[in-house]
Amino acid sequence: MPYQFACSEGSCQFAIRSSSSDEVERLVRAHVRMTHNGRIDRADIERGMERVELA
Ligand SMILES: [Zn+2]
Numbered sequence: 194m195p196y197q198f199a200c201s202e203g204s205c206q207f208a209i210r211s212s213s214s215d216e217v218e219r220l221v222r223a224h225v226r227m228t229h230n231g232r233i234d235r236a237d238i239e240r241g242m243e244r245v246e247l248a
Pocket of ligand 1: 200201202205206207224225228229
């Protein structure tokens with residue numbers, strides 16, 4: 194079951210999808226650090242992460 198996360202910072206278009214929630218979390222952290230020069234709480238990542246059912 195893939196997971197996806199779409200960044201909600203301003204007009205940021207960053208979105209990722211992975212079969213691993215750990216990988217999503219790692220990539221989101223890297224994105225926020227590099228692109229927004231900030232940090233994101235695990236709770237915010239979990240809140241923004243959606244499970245995607247493949248048709
Ligand atoms: Zn972003």
